[in-house]
Amino acid sequence: MEEKRTSSYHTEENALSCIADDTALRIYGKIVRSREMEYQVIKAVEEKRVIAPVYLTLGQEAVAAALTEFIHGEMVFTQHRAHDIYLSLGADLGKFRDELLGLESGFSGGRAGSSCLRYMEDGIRLIGHHGLIGENVPQAVGASLASGECVFCVFGDGSAEEDYVLESLGYAVTKQLPILFVCMDNDLSILTKVAERRSWDLAQVASGFGMESRDLSDCPWTLYEIFRNWDRKAPLLVNVRVCRERWHSGIGIDGEREWKRNEIVREQLIRKGLEKEVMQIEDDAREEMDLLWNN
Numbered sequence: 430m431e432e433k434r435t436s437s438y439h440t441e442e443n444a445l446s447c448i449a450d451d452t453a454l455r456i457y458g459k460i461v462r463s464r465e466m467e468y469q470v471i472k473a474v475e476e477k478r479v480i481a482p483v484y485l486t487l488g489q490e491a492v493a494a495a496l497t498e499f500i501h502g503e504m505v506f507t508q509h510r511a512h513d514i515y516l517s518l519g520a521d522l523g524k525f526r527d528e529l530l531g532l533e534s535g536f537s538g539g540r541a542g543s544s545c546l547r548y549m550e551d552g553i554r555l556i557g558h559h560g561l562i563g564e565n566v567p568q569a570v571g572a573s574l575a576s577g578e579c580v581f582c583v584f585g586d587g588s589a590e591e592d593y594v595l596e597s598l599g600y601a602v603t604k605q606l607p608i609l610f611v612c613m614d615n616d617l618s619i620l621t622k623v624a625e626r627r628s629w630d631l632a633q634v635a636s637g638f639g640m641e642s643r644d645l646s647d648c649p650w651t652l653y654e655i656f657r658n659w660d661r662k663a664p665l666l667v668n669v670r671v672c673r674e675r676w677h678s679g680i681g682i683d684g685e686r687e688w689k690r691n692e693i694v695r696e697q698l699i700r701k702g703l704e705k706e707v708m709q710i711e712d713d714a715r716e717e718m719d720l721l722w723n724n
């Protein structure tokens with residue numbers, strides 16, 4: 430199917446109708462595989478096979494699934510919660526598993542773990558953070574400035590409050606750097622909600638700096654179109670509302686998430702007549718992750 434370009438949508442289903450079925454299914458596949466991998470990580474933590482802290486992306490994975498459709502070898506700067514990006518970029522999952530297990534064969538020799546992802550092979554340039562939240566934002570700006578390249582940068586709503594993040598956003602506008610900033614706004618900095626922490630809105634602040642910005646839900650179809658329409662000539666900031674499903678660190682649950690994006694996406698695809706494909710993707714992902722973690 431020819432993909433139609435449009436600038437606005439009245440509904441999420443309308444956005445989905447403009448995306449080729451194979452693209453939509455590939456995005457769903459990344460969502461499902463990310464989730465199945467996280468379930469295996471949870472199991473490994475329960476069994477005490479993984480003992481270092483884990484920062485799960487469970488619940489937030491639709492954004493990475495859409496975003497990575499547009500990353501083909503560009504530098505990607507992420508922070509501690511980025512399992513979904515690692516997987517969705519196609520980085521080696523055996524090295525990810527081994528890293529979490531603390532083995533030499535992990536992507537950083539088993540010494541970095543869940544929060545400091547790094548993968549610089551197979552045409553992928555994923556640079557995780559080292560511990561300071563938001564440090565990846567000035568790094569992304571510096572990398573784009575020095576290289577002249579288009580760069581992707583994903584950070585959280587808590588990091589957005591760091592002074593060096595805000596000044597870096599401003600500088601990216603001043604230098605008109607081609608950086609796509611994605612703020613994964615799960616409304617939480619550890620346990621504190623945005624409304625208790627600040628009175629300002631990140632998309633509006635970016636816009637005040639002169640940066641094009643959007644504030645959206647985590648519908649992957651709408652995000653796909655926004656990312657696809659970015660002309661890579663100037664920075665763009667997209668604040669995306671997501672639901673973190675588990676604790677800040679670790680595998681605990683505090684309660685029901687406000688919405689279940691993976692289930693919404695699943696129903697939308699089934700209503701489009703793709704039930705058979707959806708079921709196949711789910712079976713394959715379960716089998717793949719079970720094989721990866723339990724052999």
Ligand SMILES: Cc1ncc(C[n+]2csc(CCOP(=O)(O)OP(=O)(O)O)c2C)c(N)n1
Pocket residue numbers: 510560561562584585586587588589591613615617618619677
């Ligand atoms: C500079 C700095 N301040 C505080 C911390 C402690 N800290 C670790 S994670 C975190 C919350 C981060 O929230 P957010 O950026 O929204 O990411 P999320 O965990 O919600 O994905 C904080 C405050 C830190 N690591 N670095």
Ligand SMILES: [Mg+2]
Pocket residue numbers: 585586587613614615616617618619
């Ligand atoms: Mg947060």
